[in-house]
Amino acid sequence: MQIRIESRSGREVVKGGLELPDDATVADLQAAFHAKIKKFYPSRQRLTLPLGPDQKKATVLESSKKLSDYFSKTSKPVVVFKDLGPQITWTTLFVMEYLGPLLLYPLFYLFPQALYPWAVNSQISANRHDYQFYALLAWEFHYAKRILETLFVHRYSHDTVGYYFLLKNCTYYWGFALVISYFLNNPLYTPVSETQMLVGFGIFAVAQLSNFYTHLILRNIRPPGSKGYFIPKGFLFNYVTCANYTTEIWAWIGFNIATQTLMGWVFIVGGATQMTIWAVGKHKRLRRTFDGKDGTVKYPRRWVIFPPFF
Structure with missing residues (x-):
């Protein structure tokens, strides 16, 4: 031929x-x-x-x-x-974009004298809040979890992605890590009330565990090396097409309730917007693929990403 x-x-x-x-x-x-x-x-x-x-x-x-x-x-x-x-693997892309926030965020908490040169030592120590330490733990837990999921949980329908996405994603994640950490660990930072902090981090913890479980569900429905689309079932997927995105959004809502910085809210608005675009595309593909015709299963009626609004 x-x-x-x-x-x-x-x-x-x-x-x-x-x-x-x-x-x-x-x-x-x-x-x-x-x-x-x-x-x-x-x-x-x-x-x-x-x-x-x-x-x-x-x-x-x-x-x-x-x-x-x-x-x-x-x-x-x-x-x-x-x-x-030029292409890189999805694993390389995700590890690189998450490694930046994991390593950059702690710098402002650990080295305030160097990164806030205008503040005297007495001002830094007097204005250091326990809430800032809790935020550091939450942030580090999230990105360590994302890296471990990338290495040991996620399976991908495509092997590689263009180098352009490495630059774009790292700019987004690394940039926001720096600005959020700068304002959250600033000696002039004003913490929220204890009740608001507990509610926020409580939402964050529940959403993080739920997010991990949704990733396990997605892994188990995709056999190694398989391509194409599958209907996720169980847990929140019985109600929402992209439950993994839903729990991710709620985790960051909880984090921002507990910490309350402007750049933190800008970060989640940008992330939620992008996840919504992905979710709409996936929802349409699943409905088109599983249309109930020619013996195929009909995709069930579900919310796209964020019930009860969308």
Whole structure:
């Protein structure tokens, strides 16, 4: 089977195409492509079929399928290639974005003399509150948990992601870690009442444990190496499509109730907005995939992310 690989503009990417056995898989094609052009390793390749006359979205070739699933023996196979750019694993991305907050936040608590040079030592010690220490413990627990979940719990439907996301995500998480810690550990920080602190950290603790449980549920419904979509069931997933995001949002609501900084609220508004966009997309995909037609299961009626509002 002779495969022509071209760019979206129609330019031939591999001169003369690639010759592959009739029973070759898409993964074999990716490996042969990589052998010809070394920088285009398989995870950097996006291979699709050419768009049909009335087709708006291209068909992506799945690496596990055979080329014969897409092309007949009499056809002249053409594959459209898009360079996804340099890739990193999801594990690397998440560890890096969470490691920053874990290490940066404690600096303002541990070294106030160096980072608040305008404050004299007596002012720093007189204005140090127990609540700031509790906030430090909560913050460190959260990001240590996220790193451990990344290493030992999460499974991903895709192996890699573009380097761009490393820069974007680290800028968000590391930047907010610095500004939240700066204001929360500031000698001029005014703590909330004890009741508000206890309520806030109580919400945080319950939400964190619930969030961990939702991640275990998601892990257990996705067998190792599996692709595609699954319907999560059990616990809060019986009511909310993205219960993992719901509990994440509530954890940060609790943290901000207990600590009450402007930048903390800005952080959760930004995070909740992004999670809501992801949740809407996932909810639509699940409803589209499990539409109850042709013998498929119908996706149950659920809230998207934040009952009873959305």
